[in-house]
Amino acid sequence: MAWDEWERLKAQAAGQHPARLRIDGLPEENGPADPPGGGGAGTLRHRSGPWTRAAGTAGDLRTGTTTARTDLRRSHEGTADGLTGLASLGALKSVLTSWDERLGRVRDECGSLEPKLRQVAVILGEVDAEVGNSAESVTVPGTRRGE
Incomplete structure (x- = not known):
């Protein structure tokens, strides 16, 4: 989910733990846990x-x-x-x-x-x-x- 990726990047820059966004209990695109060392594998995309x-x-x-x-x-x-x-x-x-x-x-x-x-x-x-x-x-x- 793009929001999670953004939150991880902001938290890394600030040296904090990222906030987690979950909508209607849907599973996260990058899995349930952050990869070691932070950072995300997702990309921000829009589809028309x-x-x-x-x-x-x-x-x-x-x-x-x-x-x-x-x-x-x-x-x-x-x-x-x-x-x-x-x-x-x-x-x-x-x-x-x-x-x-x-x-x-x-x-x-x-x-x-x-x-x-x-x-x-x-x-x-x-x-x-x-x-x-x-x-x-x-x-x-x-x-x-x-x-």
């Missing part, structure tokens, strides 16, 4: 996959709600003719309008969210490159570059 998949899901939801709205409207076509004069016709129209509006808001929100999620993947990828370059410029006493 989760953001890209989330954007794809938002796009799929947008398409699905558009289809659902069309199907809902189609299923109500001609219904008024067979229910003329019944009190339930007003309730049916009210339900149709309510669901049509809800589905429209979900469609619009997903349409707005999809490009934002894709942009996050791009931005985080750029930030990771900047952080990597900055980290490479740090000199750690007792080590040589490239080790």
